[in-house]
Amino acid sequence: MKEITLPRLELQGALLLAKLAQKVKAVIKDRLNAEFYWCDSQIALTWIRGPPTKWKVFISNRTQQIQPLTDVKDWYYVKSASNPADLVSRGITIGQLVGNKKTFWINGPEFLVEGDYPQDQIDENRKAPEEKVKSVSVATANVTPIDDYIAKFKYHNSFKKTRRHFALVKRIIENWKAKSPTWKRRGISNKYLSGAFTPQELNEGTKLIIQIMQQQEYPTELAVIQRGETINKGQFEHLNPTMQNGLLHVTGRLSLAELPLTHKTPILIPKSHPFAKVIIRYIHERNFHCGLELVMSEFRWTYWMRNLRKVAEGVINKCVKCARARPRRLQQHMGQLPRARVNPSSAFTHTGVDLCGPFEVLLNYRSKTKTTAYACIFICFSTKAVHIEVVENQSSGAFISALLRFTSVRGTPDTIYSDNGRNFVGACRELSELRKVYNNQATMTFPRRAFQTSL
Ligand SMILES: [Zn+2]
Numbered sequence: 338m339k340e341i342t343l344p345r346l347e348l349q350g351a352l353l354l355a356k357l358a359q360k361v362k363a364v365i366k367d368r369l370n371a372e373f374y375w376c377d378s379q380i381a382l383t384w385i386r387g388p389p390t391k392w393k394v395f396i397s398n399r400t401q402q403i404q405p406l407t408d409v410k411d412w413y414y415v416k417s418a419s420n421p422a423d424l425v426s427r428g429i430t431i432g433q434l435v436g437n438k439k440t441f442w443i444n445g446p447e448f449l450v451e452g453d454y455p456q457d458q459i460d461e462n463r464k465a466p467e468e469k470v471k472s473v474s475v476a477t478a479n480v481t482p483i484d485d486y487i488a489k490f491k492y493h494n495s496f497k498k499t500r501r502h503f504a505l506v507k508r509i510i511e512n513w514k515a516k517s518p519t520w521k522r523r524g525i526s527n528k529y530l531s532g533a534f535t536p537q538e539l540n541e542g543t544k545l546i547i548q549i550m551q552q553q554e555y556p557t558e559l560a561v562i563q564r565g566e567t568i569n570k571g572q573f574e575h576l577n578p579t580m581q582n583g584l585l586h587v588t589g590r591l592s593l594a595e596l597p598l599t600h601k602t603p604i605l606i607p608k609s610h611p612f613a614k615v616i617i618r619y620i621h622e623r624n625f626h627c628g629l630e631l632v633m634s635e636f637r638w639t640y641w642m643r644n645l646r647k648v649a650e651g652v653i654n655k656c657v658k659c660a661r662a663r664p665r666r667l668q669q670h671m672g673q674l675p676r677a678r679v680n681p682s683s684a685f686t687h688t689g690v691d692l693c694g695p696f697e698v699l700l701n702y703r704s705k706t707k708t709t710a711y712a713c714i715f716i717c718f719s720t721k722a723v724h725i726e727v728v729e730n731q732s733s734g735a736f737i738s739a740l741l742r743f744t745s746v747r748g749t750p751d752t753i754y755s756d757n758g759r760n761f762v763g764a765c766r767e768l769s770e771l772r773k774v775y776n777n778q779a780t781m782t783f784p785r786r787a788f789q790t791s792l
Pocket residue numbers: 621626627653656657658659660
């Protein structure tokens with residue numbers, strides 16, 4: 338059980354007294370000239386005289402009851418020595434009670450008889466316990482640019498939204514300046530901005546974002562550069578950073594190149610800042626979810642970042658749309674290889690043929706007239722030997738001539754494989770007709786070996 342403190346008990350007693358006095362006053366009514374309430378607890382008196390809202394619930398409830406019943410100015414402090422109640426609360430021997438304290442106990446303190454009432458007031462500003470702790474909400478605004486507002490706004494996860502956000506902040510400031518009489522007095526008159534953001538405002542928003550990113554990640558280096566010194570150490574080695582228009586730019590070795598200034602001295606983007614990935618994702622999405630090389634090329638047109646390839650690769654790999662659109666290769670079961678490919682045989686016994694070209698060639702060594710030609714390639718299936726013949730066009734006749742030259746050198750193949758090119762199909766048909774004529778008994782005037790073609 339929670340123990341009630343002595344000042345609280347004193348307050349309870351004061352409340353009891355106030356209620357009792359109320360009843361007494363109701364009886365004696367007009368015969369009452371003045372009221373005096375004494376209490377030997379300064380803390381309880383401070384509670385009674387103070388506003389109830391100042392105290393905790395227990396104290397506040399009781400003082401709220403006491404104050405309507407009595408006038409707080411009638412409450413006085415009395416020393417414990419003049420309080421007969423203390424004889425009981427502090428303890429007293431029987432001898433003392435029937436002896437020298439008898440009158441005090443029965444008649445009360447002497448000032449009641451004499452009429453010289455103690456009217457000791459308490460200090461108004463006295464501190465008392467059980468004061469309610471006030472909770473005060475204080476809004477603080479730190480205007481130093483080192484605060485990472487971009488990281489706070491990373492829930493946007495969108496370059497466009499954040500850029501508009503900062504463009505709006507800039508516009509509000511500009512509009513405030515336009516309205517401000519101080520600025521007008523200085524002779525600086527701005528136009529009041531409204532409506533859609535202009536490209537210039539959006540660029541200002543982007544600049545503000547990058548400025549905060551750089552201040553967040555490179556505070557020491559910025560301070561050094563702003564002092565006019567140069568840094569060529571650590572991660573800034575070879576970068577030769579310079580301050581241009583409030584932003585940190587990288588000065589490479591392209592100063593003399595005839596390129597736009599943004600390309601020669603790109604803006605330095607800190608790779609460790611979370612918004613760097615948002616910028617890369619914006620470039621990737623703006624270019625219709627393009628690949629790594631294009632993202633890097635677009636990025637480097639204006640910005641420069643350490644380990645760009647690695648960061649950009651990570652961003653593209655995490656792109657949901659790209660992952661959904663990425664085609665999955667079919668895993669086909671390969672068929673059996675043909676017999677001619679897997680069994681040993683003489684060179685060009687089984688031959689594949691195809692044309693490649695056209696190529697521009699001179700008609701002869703000294704001629705300046707150019708014409709087109711094709712290369713007819715014969716490949717042995719088993720040895721992978723290659724024989725190349727030149728053909729002047731894609732006709733069947735030209736192929737048959739090339740075949741004749743080929744067979745003259747390499748011998749007649751058992752099988753020739755080709756695609757369904759017109760020249761091959763035509764040559765096959767012509768050779769088949771020739772075989773029919775050659776094998777026809779009516780045309781045979783003397784015995785000869787049977788002519789076979791298998792094309
Ligand atoms: Zn994508």
